[in-house]
Amino acid sequence: MFALNRQSIYIGGARLATRIKEVLSQATHTPRCVSFFQKGTYHPSQHLVSRTMATVRYLNQQEAINIDLELFNDYQFSVDQLMELAGMSCAHAIAEAYNPEQKKAVLVCCGPGNNGGDGLVCSRHLKFLGFSPVILYPKPNDKPLFNNLAKQCHMFDIPFIEAMPDLSALDKEYDLIVDALFGFSFKPPVRPLFVPILEILFQTTVPVISVDIPSGWHVEDGPPTDVPSLAPDMLVSLTAPKLCAKHFKGRYHVLGGRFVHSKLKEKYQLELPPYPGISQTVVLTSNTQQ
Secondary structure (H helix, E strand, O other), rough: OOOOOOHHHHHHHHHHHHHHHHHHHHHHOHHHHHHHHHOOOOOOEEEEEOOOOOOOOOEOOOHHHHHHHHHHHHOOOHHHHHHHHHHHHHHOOOHHOOOOOOOOHHHHHHHOHHHHHHHHHHHHHHHHHHHOOEEOOOOOOOOHHHHHHHHHHHHHOOOOOOOOOHHHHHHOOOEEEEOOOOOOOOOOOOOOOOHHHHHHHOOOOOOOOOOOOOOOOOOOOEEEOOOOOOOEEEEEOOOOOOOOHOOOOOOEEEEOOOOOHHHHHHHHHOOOOOOOOOOEEEEEOOOOOO
């Protein structure tokens, strides 16, 4: 009773193909299928819900270190696992906020530590997402993990530069800058090699996206009050926001790093908002009126 001739199979297949085309044609006109990257428009993550920061707990430096240690020791994450997830979430946050057709050229400033490793991973994922990243890597880390990350970027034809462009060239050649110089282990003052880099970042008109901590900021006290400081357009907090995020006045504060177990959240009373759907990021605050 299950025998089908060739003609009936062909007719049934043709009908199915026609129906699929009709469904896809209708779907492309529904709001759920509208691209975040439409030319000339910006939609701040339509599938993400902006969250109030009132209930989210900010971490001090020691708490941030302790959570990382627990992720490594108790939950058996490796450094490269967490770095991959963190860097990927940063790239996704950028892609959801900035149109790669209009903000294509990205300078990714990478430091020698784990924050810089996040930047290397972010660069690779930005390439996948349609951006054209260039990596500033003034002090390469010679550990195997970092060498591998740099090698991957080279294999994907992502250029590296050793010197920061001057201000006029930076403003002319780049649409976005990723600040992945220093993370939550940073303690002032800034090392001499990075001072001229930060001085240019203070002055540029190009939007800056800071990874976890705006470089030069104290992880708890925020920006220095006696010298110019970085004022990023976006801050991507990883795992949970640090205390310095209370001083962030840019447009987009996003949480990334979808790897925190519920028991760890409870232990540190993090009160993190849920990640929607399959997203790697969740918007904490968004102020597009600035």
